[in-house]
Amino acid sequence: ELKVEQNPLFLSMQEGKNYTIYCNYSxxxxxxxxxxxxxxxxxxxxxxxxxxxxxKQEGRLMASLDTKARLSTLHITAAVHDLSAxxxxxxxxxxxxxxxxxxxxxxxxxx
Amino acid sequence: AxxxxxxxxxxxxxxxxxxxxxxxxxxxxxxxYWYQQGPGQDPQFLISFYEKxxxxxxxxxxxxxxxxxxxxxxxLNMSSLELGDSALYFCASSSLSRVSAFFGQGTRLTVV
Numbered sequence: 001e002l003k004v005e006q007n008p009l010f011l012s013m014q015e016g017k018n019y020t021i022y023c024n025y026s027x028x029x030x031x032x033x034x035x036x037x038x039x040x041x042x043x044x045x046x047x048x049x050x051x052x053x054x055x056k057q058e059g060r061l062m063a064s065l066d067t068k069a070r071l072s073t074l075h076i077t078a079a080v081h082d083l084s085a086x087x088x089x090x091x092x093x094x095x096x097x098x099x100x101x102x103x104x105x106x107x108x109x110x111x
Numbered sequence: 112a113x114x115x116x117x118x119x120x121x122x123x124x125x126x127x128x129x130x131x132x133x134x135x136x137x138x139x140x141x142x143x144y145w146y147q148q149g150p151g152q153d154p155q156f157l158i159s160f161y162e163k164x165x166x167x168x169x170x171x172x173x174x175x176x177x178x179x180x181x182x183x184x185x186x187l188n189m190s191s192l193e194l195g196d197s198a199l200y201f202c203a204s205s206s207l208s209r210v211s212a213f214f215g216q217g218t219r220l221t222v223v
Contacts, residue, residue, distance in 0.1 A: 031210075041153070048211050050210070088153060090212075097159050097166040098167045098169065099212055100156065101156075102152045102153065
């Protein structure tokens with residue numbers, strides 16, 4: 001059974017600082033997604049990573065994928081308060097019939 | 112651009128009642144996923160459909176059933192509701208290429 005783990009589960013960081021969220025998964029996967037969720041809201045698609053070595057950047061967020069290590073990272077550069085949210089990674093397997101979510105990382109950026 | 116539409120947005124039901132949640136996927140998307148998310152939890156997969164056929168099943172109680180119709184919209188039917196069914200229910204859709212999966216705004220179900 002595919003397992004997806006994120007760490008840390010909770011992250012409190014000051015504005016202007018950098019940090020990385022890690023996502024490990026247990027079996028071979030075709031693609032990996034990163035989502036952002038604000039409290040009580042929907043899941044907003046941030047990145048889709050399709051191949052080994054893929055790197056995507058949007059604003060202060062950068063995601064990468066290492067399929068051999070079964071690891072994805074979400075790097076936050078110079079955090080701002082607006083980035084406060086819960087970030088989920090999700091993995092889809094070859095059968096592509098479901099997304100399996102990680103445990104989520106609740107990010108709190110303090111002024 | 113059209114997004115995934117879910118209705119209703121909010122629903123309050125009493126124990127043992129039934130509820131029907133609807134999901135309208137993005138046009139030309141052929142796959143629909145249903146997820147349940149409790150407070151502070153990650154989304155839990157319930158069931159998915161591809162081309163109107165069930166493609167995978169997760170931790171969906173026997174009291175729940177779902178289907179995808181000819182127009183690709185999907186409905187999640189929940190019977191004999193329990194207090195523990197209170198949660199956010201999300202629907203997502205994707206296309207055959209599954210390059211991306213987009214989520215609807217969710218239905219907040221409260222069972223009292």
